[in-house]
């Protein structure tokens with residue numbers, strides 16, 4: 001069975017955005033933002049880990065490099081009903097890889113395997129990994145040591161093989177390398193070229209593994225194309241740039257179909273949602289700010305973007321902003337529905 005997922009994205013995939021995504025897709029699995037193991041251990045757990053049951057299926061993404069901490073974080077998260085635990089092995093940020101987390105860990109697959117074994121002792125939930133096809137450089141080695149470059153298909157294959165020996169059988173692969181010296185995280189999502197063929201090749205050489213592809217996938221047709229080669233597709237930026245696309249992705253599941261929903265219905269649901277949160281403007285804004293792409297490429301998209309971007313007109317809270325949108329946006333766009341196939 002194919003699977004579609006919405007990628008972990010810091011500052012985007014918080015619980016409000018996930019709730020919004022769930023109005024659009026009933027089946028795609030939603031990922032939390034990356035959460036470090038120490039945030040789970042030392043932070044405000046309820047704030048960090050709580051989610052609404054309607055968000056399910058939901059995966060918790062954890063970043064860390066210390067196996068004891070990673071195991072403890074998993075143990076703590078057992079009290080929440082996550083469907084999957086995902087290990088971040090792809091983030092290029094200094095803040096993360098400088099601490100030997102994220103993409104830097106691709107240089108140390110044996111250490112990753114130890115981390116995974118430790119995590120597995122604390123949970124029966126599926127543990128998955130999200131990584132790049134390779135790395136160029138790490139942030140942790142002393143400068144006088146040779147730079148670690150794992151940029152060839154064979155390097156990727158070796159990495160997958162070692163991780164698969166732990167029993168992990170689900171790999172989410174962002175089809176570009178991470179350049180860990182000199183590029184910002186944003187550049188690292190744009191500059192290294194996409195090399196989908198290498199992900200397809202992993203599926204061919206490890207047919208028993210569930211391989212999910214990620215990176216630059218923005219249309220229903222390209223999802224369809226990728227699913228001819230791999231088992232799943234993870235959507236990142238398109239989920240906030242053009243979220244209405246998500247209403248069509250359930251068709252990729254067995255017996256799935258498009259979610260016959262309109263933007264008007266989504267906005268009405270959001271009004272109910274923010275009412276439940278309370279009338280606090282700031283919180284309300286936070287709850288809807290990532291819906292900014294709902295009218296992508298449609299008449300009214302500017303009105304929508306202006307309405308939900310600060311500074312808000314004095315006195316309006318999220319509920320009023322959404323109600324105003326229903327008054328101001330073109331009726332035909334509000335009532336448009338996905339193509340039914």
Ligand SMILES: Cc1cc2nc3c(=O)[nH]c(=O)nc-3n(C[C@H](O)[C@H](O)[C@H](O)COP(=O)(O)O)c2cc1C
Nearest residue numbers: 007008009010033034088174215216217235236237
């Ligand atoms: C704003 C933003 C935040 C991100 N945060 C994370 C993260 O927390 N964990 C992670 O594994 N990847 C993170 N990513 C990477 C995405 O999950 C995804 O791999 C990447 O954007 C490529 O997919 P796309 O081309 O479909 O956007 C982030 C990406 C963006 C744009």
